Amino acid sequence: xxxxxxxxxxxxxxxxxxxxxxxxxxxxxxxxxxxxxxxxxxxxxxxxxxxxxxxxxxxxxxxxxxxxxxxxxxxxxxxxxxxxxxxxxxxxxxxxxxxxxxxxxxxxxxxxxxxxxxxxxxxxxxxxxxxxxxxxxxxxxxxxxxxxxxxxxxxxxxxxxxxxxxxxxxxxxxxxxxxxxxxxxxxxxxxxxxxxxxxxxxxxxxxxxxxxxxxxxxxxxx
Numbered sequence: 139x140x141x142x143x144x145x146x147x148x149x150x151x152x153x154x155x156x157x158x159x160x161x162x163x164x165x166x167x168x169x170x171x172x173x174x175x176x177x178x179x180x181x182x183x184x185x186x187x188x189x190x191x192x193x194x195x196x197x198x199x200x201x202x203x204x205x206x207x208x209x210x211x212x213x214x215x216x217x218x219x220x221x222x223x224x225x226x227x228x229x230x231x232x233x234x235x236x237x238x239x240x241x242x243x244x245x246x247x248x249x250x251x252x253x254x255x256x257x258x259x260x261x262x263x264x265x266x267x268x269x270x271x272x273x274x275x276x277x278x279x280x281x282x283x284x285x286x287x288x289x290x291x292x293x294x295x296x297x298x299x300x301x302x303x304x305x306x307x308x309x310x311x312x313x314x315x316x317x318x319x320x321x322x323x324x325x326x327x328x329x330x331x332x333x334x335x336x337x338x339x340x341x342x343x344x345x346x347x348x349x350x351x352x353x354x355x356x357x358x359x360x
Contacts, residue, residue: 141205141245149208160192161263163294167328167352168261171290173198177258182246182281183265186213190239193261199238201257203229203246210243228253247280254284260291260355267296267307274310278318282357291355293319297330298340298348315353324356 173179175197181190184202186209193200204210210232214221221232221241229244242249246265260282269277285291295310312327319325334341334348 160188163352164189168292171292171354173259173290178256179259179261180254180257181261183268185209191217194238201240203242203249205245207243210241251284255286257285258289260285260289263294267310285357287357287359289357293353293355295351297351298345302345303343312351319355322358326354328352328354
């Protein structure tokens with residue numbers, strides 16, 4: 139997807155991927171990862187998700203990244219937060235006052251290895267499924283590939299007959315998850331759940347089956 143696609147979605151407020159609550163699957167499954175307090179969690183394509191303040195409440199630090207200035211602005215405004223801005227080579231960094239949250243407004247692929255190496259955890263709810271197949275390959279190789287050995291993560295995907303609807307969000311089957319991550323990451327399927335009944339927009343688009351899948355990830359040695 140071209141950057142303008144997502145920028146336009148934010149300008150038109152077509153952000154059906156945003157949730158007005160913390161993701162229940164995150165609350166349910168994150169404790170099983172045993173991420174130590176004080177670790178830094180990377181949240182790619184973070185939007186204005188409320189999952190980021192939830193991480194802080196768990197004693198974790200957050201590094202979020204999103205291309206859209208509106209996403210960052212709305213996150214700060216809606217959570218009554220102020221931030222210090224710093225222009226850097228990979229985008230504009232926002233250091234949230236009084237919170238362990240740093241947001242990068244810019245291209246996620248421009249984030250250097252030295253920055254991602256500081257992250258002991260990763261949370262991907264809406265990044266992998268937002269990307270078409272060729273970009274998924276690049277994303278896992280270039281972004282997850284920069285995360286350090288021992289990094290633990292939670293990956294949430296959608297599964298549906300791709301021919302029945304044009305993404306995003308795209309369908310990412312378990313076989314693809316294991317192919318993309320298997321060389322460097324331990325991949326454990328934690329849950330697969332039928333969610334079609336609660337997603338009328340998919341049914342209206344002609345989708346006949348829809349599941350969400352949750353995976354625990356752990357990065358092996360390089």
